[in-house]
Amino acid sequence: MAEYLSPGVYIEEIDAGPRPIAGVSTSTAGMAGVTVRGPYTGKPKLVTNFLEFQNTFGGFLREPDPLIRDTWANDPAEGGRWWLFPLAVKGFFDNGGQRLYIKRVASRQASPSSGVLGHGLVSPVARDAAKGATRLELGHLIGFSGVGQQIQLFRGDDQQSIHTAGVAAYDATARRIELDAPLPAEVRAGRGDYVQIGTRNAEETLEFAAVSPGSWGDGVQVRIQPMASAALPVLPDPQEGALFVTRLAADAAADSETVEVAAVTGLDPDELPPDVWVQIGSSRFKVQLSQPADGKVTLTLPSGTAHEAWRSGLLVRRVRRGTTSAGPTLRIGGASRLYEGAVVQLDDGTHLTIRTVESIAADVVTLDGNVPGTLFETDRLQLVEAQVDARFTDPSGAVETETHRNLRLTGDTAANLVTTLAVRSRLVRATALGALSTDPAKFPLPAVGSWLTLGGGDDAYGSLSVADFVGEDGGSGKRTGINALEDIDEVAVCAVPGMWSGTVESALVTHCELLRDRFAILDPQDGLDIEGVQAFRERFDTKYAALYHPWLVTRDLSVGRDAEVPPSGHMAGIYARVDVERGVHKAPANTVIRGIRLTDGIAQDITKRHQDVLNPKGINALRFFPGLGHRVWGARTLSSDSSWKYVNVRRLFLYLEESIEEGTQWVVFEPNDEALWSLVRQTVTNFLTTVWRSGALAGTTADEAFFVACDRTTMTEDDLANGRLICAIGVAPVFPAEFVIFRIQQKSRETQLA
Template structure:
């Protein structure tokens, strides 16, 4: 009981109700694979690690800004399967997608990332000295993410010169100048009094001064030696600000206005466009400062160099921005996070493991691999990922151009309740190709995982996770690669291969809802996902019970919480039974725990639910009947 030592009146709050259980989201999708560019954990040239978690996008427009367009992400010429899958996911009703970008780093013979090759993955361009003049160390514009897309990024810098910020007053018979309307460390172009710079007039670095407040709180100019120079009444001052526009070949354009060239200013170009934790998390470039042992440029030199760099074209001179090595299964699986080093997060599927909300996962880039052994290994990786985490399900793609026999042979290699396989591939009109006049539009074959994940999400939102994600229309395709008819599905369905079929007048539909399991208890996708939903919700909402006194009061609270939750689930139609007693039971008392369990700190709650199975075979029995006939 609480401790009371001082006499007085104490008012305490308490609760007389059980803790409620809230259902977890079931439609959040996660994918790992190649993209054109985008967020990725990496190491700066100075050795500093930049941890970047998987990125959440809620529309294809957000995905495109973060990870680029539909163009191929590698030199192999194959389609951008992950981007197309993201597009299909949102087109079919998906709402939340986490993307873990995979980049196959160049590695040395021992499997470690080769430091000598690491820098080659990033496009860059060094600034030229102002006016082509003497030796001066200048920063470097660098692509923030690795890959060849960095070679097609252009940085344009323009200037802003405001009104004259030097006000001259007469005190007595002497003119006194004040610098007004500028913040400390702002750059100011100082010219003879009355001189107004034209919009195209070049800026002399020697005329750029830094505003600084003196000991008397009066604003002046930094003298470069720790002191403050008073404002000269015979001068005019115009605040210099920079607008940086970053544009890429796929049409993306970002503008960062009113930046300052001084590194200490709150809106410094160094701060707003830095590598780690910039103002814009999806910024495409960053400005790498000069090395610590080099002489940094003055704000005037930096501003002029940035303005002059606009005529240099794209970010790179053509020697940087490689796409790494060939994709391997280990790249998709990624590395596990280092618990002792927060700057080394997980990558690939292991990065998605850190996101608790994800309920569906896929790796469309498995189909990019040509070797059957690699495809098998990569598929095992995503299945193992789901089995280890328990609360998510994988959507598996068959290999490209699989025949009926080939997809059956592929399916026979796996046995799991945490994955489902869909066949065949989808044909779409290729959005990356513009057809010639009079010719048929170009088409493209895509794996089904992105489309099916969108169908899962749409079904979950509209009906609930207990509804089998089947007999649902698939949007965004022209036709299926292979026509699956009744005879072919009679072969596929018993083996746990979900068919995608076209029905005249009813469009293209998902026509299967089976897992890749040989266990009849977990045959159906919706049953597996319903139990994932129940288990995850109860697990997440009952963490409060850990270390509570293990007695009848705690058992009663847990029973009530679970029963209230299951009652709501039953009312949605997810459980079988005309009354709650037929749909579920919850036991947590002396019948489920022995004294040995109590002595060892174990609380055991037994829960039984009766799931609804899909009506996979709808049978109507019809026979002749007359008034004189007896019904048998």
């Protein structure tokens, strides 16, 4: 209750009455099955169309080896055709399904593809170069030492050597090098040609593995290379003094040792050091200043300096040094981007040098060695980190690629390579090994080429068992198989397509009976005759599942031929479609089956006489009617209790129970008195009234359709003393018109007299 302790105006929010109950979704499905690839651990993944399923879990499965196939397909008690799972998923979406949670099933003996990297340094060719060229554009120059360095150039396809040469000049910004000997053959970026520095070492630095088990990972390739994640400006030493910008006051001949510039503020020889660096055009020179005369200052270049002719008016600006004495410190703009242990590369124009950051204080960065050469304020310090590229080529030739930038090889941070791949990559995981180093010259590298191809993945289909489909309950996010569907509360329909194993289907039924918020669709064995499917049905008695017979015939696009598929995937899609179009109270029957062959889309012809035997036993028939197509012609559960013999009645009550449960959570721990009871009654009544108006409940009035009681008649003093609030609800469901009977009789003509 609000406190009023001082005079004033108080604004309060009060409850306006009963809280609305939102109906839960009934069209979300969950399935467990074998896929080509995809996440094996963690919670089931949501897919909303078949393309998304293919991108996440791969496409269609190939039929396994005959021995494995026959072991499963010829076992009437514990068998199944699990390799048809992707076709069932396609059937779900073909028939109107929109949301499907997939839990991948894999053998416990399955292993992921993997590969180990040694170390060395390569840089990919970024642009083609013709035979006889001396200029190469590379992917990076990180780890290069500069002028005079020897490089080897290799072809990317067969790893044959193309050329060995020295670096005559380089441009780190443009990632370009000049060779001291022309190329003897063309160089092609598209072929994967690359430059190698030094030799490769087999010491193990990183191990990459496919993100999930299976032979699919043998199509994964990984490349790791150094990258400049930041280029930070060098700040001038405070002792360097002021900056000046002027222009040539007169033309200067080529290679002349003196030039005249206009005197400007800051250009005072008495206040500047004896040696000043200036930039004229695109070149940098160390000059000496002479006293101004007639508003001009003379700049004397070092003897023997070569340069082109300069015209009057050319811009001349002072370039201040970053350091005036040897030492390990340097002032850097944006130093906050750096961190202790960061690897940086410095460029003094002729040499590239690697250093490691030891400490940072404001903009002063201390390195693990003296700053090399002379650095100027126009220079940049490059922060060196790693980039991982991964690509996967599936059997159809489609390529999936991903790139992860700005990664740290070591350190316990979110930007660490191992940590980042574990969170973001859909293809690979990494493990750091003993020889891993942050030195760019010892970057992780495969024994051959620049891409590491993973290998050794095994689906281990020979050891796949029904236990893998049932799964284990390791707790939230750690469950496998059917048990993992418990992690997704939204699932209302579930199936394990293609599996007729008694152990698997019993586990699926038990799963639904324990959670009491979902309904199972079971598959019979393929090829069963009428007696066989009746015998198969005898093992079940549950109001939480339905059985459909026979199997369907669809086109398997992966092999270009027709294939018989289990009906559960198509039926789950039909459940979802009917729920959206009509409502959960509508029986999912007398509905066209989509995504199957237009003629002979049902594997066996079921006649009315056949169904006269099947229907009373709760076996729902899939039939063909001329002019009406292939239709679902049954809506019964597998329950012996006649109160729950219809699928739509059972699912309607699941919908009502789950909606009321989730919509009345606010009631818990409220004062258990008449005011609360009234709110509960009104809340549930409002919800059921909406349900009744949608046509889900029988009755011409709301009073005929349902009742809600929550008062002294439903609770005793003992209930109240033990914290129990009891609300009694009764609803009258609408039963399907399963048998439509028209009674026709002859009628005698009656003569009417005028």
